[in-house]
Amino acid sequence: MRIFWRLAWFIKDEWKAYVLGILALLGVALMGLIPPVMIGRFANLLATHQLNWQNIWPIIGFIAFATIGQYFLRFGWSYFIWGTAARLEKTLRERLFRHYLAMDAPFFQKHRTGDLLAHATNDISQMQRVAGNAVLQMFDAVITGLSVIIAMVWFVNGEMTFWAVLPLFGITLVATVLGRHIHSAFMKAQEAFSTLNNKTQESIMGIKALKTLGQAREDIQDFSHQVDDTIAANRRAQFFDSLFDPSITILIGVSYVVTIILGGTNVMTGKMNIGQLITFVTYLSQLIWPFMGLGFMFNNFQRGNASYDRIESLMAEQSAIKDDTAGVNQVPVGDLDIAITQFQYPEADEVVLHDIDVHLPAGQVLGIVGAVGAGKTTLLRLLLREFDNYTGYINVGGIDIRHYRLNKYLPAIGYVPQDNFLFSTTVRENIRFSDPTLMDEQVERAARWAGLHDDILQLPAGYDTQVGEQGISLSGGQRQRLAIARALIINPEILILDDALSAVDAKTEKTILETLHTQRAGKTTLIATHRLSSVVNAYETIVLAEGAITERGTHPALLAANGWYATMYAAQQIEAKLDEEVAHHG
Numbered sequence: 001m002r003i004f005w006r007l008a009w010f011i012k013d014e015w016k017a018y019v020l021g022i023l024a025l026l027g028v029a030l031m032g033l034i035p036p037v038m039i040g041r042f043a044n045l046l047a048t049h050q051l052n053w054q055n056i057w058p059i060i061g062f063i064a065f066a067t068i069g070q071y072f073l074r075f076g077w078s079y080f081i082w083g084t085a086a087r088l089e090k091t092l093r094e095r096l097f098r099h100y101l102a103m104d105a106p107f108f109q110k111h112r113t114g115d116l117l118a119h120a121t122n123d124i125s126q127m128q129r130v131a132g133n134a135v136l137q138m139f140d141a142v143i144t145g146l147s148v149i150i151a152m153v154w155f156v157n158g159e160m161t162f163w164a165v166l167p168l169f170g171i172t173l174v175a176t177v178l179g180r181h182i183h184s185a186f187m188k189a190q191e192a193f194s195t196l197n198n199k200t201q202e203s204i205m206g207i208k209a210l211k212t213l214g215q216a217r218e219d220i221q222d223f224s225h226q227v228d229d230t231i232a233a234n235r236r237a238q239f240f241d242s243l244f245d246p247s248i249t250i251l252i253g254v255s256y257v258v259t260i261i262l263g264g265t266n267v268m269t270g271k272m273n274i275g276q277l278i279t280f281v282t283y284l285s286q287l288i289w290p291f292m293g294l295g296f297m298f299n300n301f302q303r304g305n306a307s308y309d310r311i312e313s314l315m316a317e318q319s320a321i322k323d324d325t326a327g328v329n330q331v332p333v334g335d336l337d338i339a340i341t342q343f344q345y346p347e348a349d350e351v352v353l354h355d356i357d358v359h360l361p362a363g364q365v366l367g368i369v370g371a372v373g374a375g376k377t378t379l380l381r382l383l384l385r386e387f388d389n390y391t392g393y394i395n396v397g398g399i400d401i402r403h404y405r406l407n408k409y410l411p412a413i414g415y416v417p418q419d420n421f422l423f424s425t426t427v428r429e430n431i432r433f434s435d436p437t438l439m440d441e442q443v444e445r446a447a448r449w450a451g452l453h454d455d456i457l458q459l460p461a462g463y464d465t466q467v468g469e470q471g472i473s474l475s476g477g478q479r480q481r482l483a484i485a486r487a488l489i490i491n492p493e494i495l496i497l498d499d500a501l502s503a504v505d506a507k508t509e510k511t512i513l514e515t516l517h518t519q520r521a522g523k524t525t526l527i528a529t530h531r532l533s534s535v536v537n538a539y540e541t542i543v544l545a546e547g548a549i550t551e552r553g554t555h556p557a558l559l560a561a562n563g564w565y566a567t568m569y570a571a572q573q574i575e576a577k578l579d580e581e582v583a584h585h586g
C-alpha cells in the first residue's frame with residue numbers, strides 16, 4: 001500500500017480518471033449481480049413447471065440489460081484505468097530520459113548501458129502494472145468480491161457462503177506465494193537468456209580474434225554452459241508455472257464440493273429452493289477472479305515498490321557538471337588557454353593529466369600526440385566538459401569554459417571521437433544529425449570537405465542510402481569521414497579530431513586536412529593523432545607522456561629537438577615509404 005503514497009503526486013493529478021474508472025467498475029460489479037438471480041428464477045420456474053413466454057421475457061430483458069450495461073461500463077473502466085496507467089508510464093519514461101540526458105560521464109561510467117535500459121523498460125513497465133493491473137485488482141477484489149459475497153448472503157444464506165468462500169482464500173494464498181516464485185523464476189530465465197545473447201553477440205563480434213587466438217574450442221564450451229543454464233532456468237520457471245493451474249483448480253473444486261454438500265442438503269430439507277442453489281453456484285464462479293487478483297495485487301505492489309526504489313535512486317543522482325545558469329550566454333570564441341595543474345578520473349587513484357599549459361591563438365591548429373594511454377583523449381574530454389573536477393582552468397576567449405552556458409558552449413564544438421557512431425538512417429540524415437533542417441547543399445558541402453562526396457555517389461541510393469545497424473555497412477575510413485562531415489556541417493568554432501582519420505589513407509587525409517585549413521580559416525582545430533604527418537602544419541604540437549607535456553613546438557622545432565617526436569616521425573616515414581613501394585610494385 002506504501003506505493004500509493006509514493007505515487008500520490010500522480011494520483012492527485014489523475015484522480016478524476018481514477019474515480020470514473022472505479023465508478024464504472026462498481027457499475028460492472030452491480031450489473032454482474034443480476035444474471036445469477038435471473039438464472040435462479042428461471043430454474044425455479046422450470047422446476048415448478050410455470051415457464052411461459054410471459055414470465056420469461058422479464059428474465060431475458062434483465063440479463064440483456066445487465067450484459068449490455070457491462071459492455072459499456074467495462075469499456076469505461078478499461079479506458080480510464082489503463083489510459084491513466086499509460087500516462088504514468090509516459091511521465092516516468094520522460095523524466096528518466098531527461099535525467100539521463102542531463103547526466104555526466106561518471107554517471108554513464110558507473111551504470112552500464114544495459115542497466116539503464118532495464119530501468120527504462122522493466123521498472124517503468126512494472127509501475128504501469130501498479131497503476132493499471134494492481135489498482136484494478138484491488139478494486140475488483142473489494143467491489144466485486146464484497147458485492148458478490150453480500151448478494152450470496154442476501155439471496156441465499158450466510159452459513160453456506162462462509163464455508164464455500166473459505167477455500168477461495170487459498171486461491172489468494174496460491175496466487176501470492178506461487179506467483180512470487182513464478183515471477184522470480186521467469187526473471188532468472190530472462191536474465192540467463194540475455195546473458196546468452198550477450199555472449200553470442202560478443203563471440204560474433206570478436207570472431208576473428210577468437211579464431212586467430214585459438215580460443216574457438218573454449219568459446220564453444222562456454223557457450224554450451226550458457227545454453228545449459230538458460231534451459232535450467234526455463235525449466236524451473238515452467239515447473240512453478242505448471243503448478244499454478246492445478247492448485248487453483250483443486251481449491252475451486254473444494255469450494256464446489258462444499259457447495260454441493262451444503263446446498264444439496266439445504267435443498268433436500270427445503271431450506272432453500274433449486275433456483276437459489278443455481279444463483280449461489282453462479283455467484284461462486286464470479287469470485288474466483290477477484291480472489292486470484294488479490295494475490296497478484298500483493299505481488300504487483302511489492303514489485304512496484306522495488307522498481308520505484310530503483311527509479312528513485314537513479315533520479316536522485318546529480319550530475320557533477322553544472323550548467324552555470326548565471327554564466328556567459330554567448331558562443332565561445334577567441335584564443336584557447338589551457339592551464340591544468342592536475343586531473344584524475346573520479347574514483348580513480350592515479351593522476352592522468354598534470355601541468356598542461358597551452359596557448360593557442362584563435363583559428364590555429366593544435367597537435368596532440370603521444371603513446372597509447374598518454375592522456376590525449378582525456379585532455380579532449382575535459383574540453384568537452386565531460387569532467388569539471390580538474391584544478392587549473394581552460395579558457396576560451398579569456399573565459400573559463402565552466403562559466404559558459406552549456407547550451408552555448410557545447411553546440412560550438414565539433415567533436416569527432418575515435419569510435420564514431422552511425423545512426424540507423426540515411427547517409428544524409430547522419431550528416432545533418434545535429435540539425436535535420438539543414439539544406440541538402442550544406443550536407444553535400446560538408447561531405448565534400450570530409451572527402452566523402454565521391455564515395456557517397458557510389459552507394460546504391462547515394463545520399464539516401466540507409467546505413468547503421470539496419471543498413472549497408474561502410475568501411476572504417478568512410479565511417480570516419482562521415483563523422484567528420486557530421487561535425488563540419490555545424491561549422492564549429494572549435495573542431496576536435498580524436499584519432500579521427502586513422503582508417504583513412506595518408507593521401508586522402510592530406511587532402512582533407514588541406515581543405516580544413518582553407519575552409520576553416522579563423523576557427524580553431526585540435527588534432528589528437530598517432531600519425532604524426534597529420535600535424536606537420538600545426539601551429540604547435542604537444543607531445544604527452546604519462547599525462548604531462550614532454551616536448552612541444554612546431555614540426556621543424558620538434559624534429560630539431562631530436563626526441564620522441566623526431567624518432568617516431570622518422571620511423572613512420574620509413575613505414576609509409578615501404579607501404580608505398582609495396583603498393584607500387586605489388
Ligand SMILES: Nc1ncnc2c1ncn2[C@@H]1O[C@H](COP(=O)(O)OP(=O)(O)OP(=O)(O)O)[C@@H](O)[C@H]1O
Pocket residue numbers: 109345348352370371372373374375376377378379499
Ligand atoms: N574513465 C576512466 N577512468 C579511469 N581511468 C581512465 C579512464 N579513461 C581513461 N583512463 C586512463 O587515463 C589514461 C589516459 O587515457 P587516454 O584515453 O586519455 O589516453 P590516450 O592518449 O588518448 O590513448 P589512446 O592513444 O589509446 O587514445 C590511461 O592510463 C587510461 O587507462
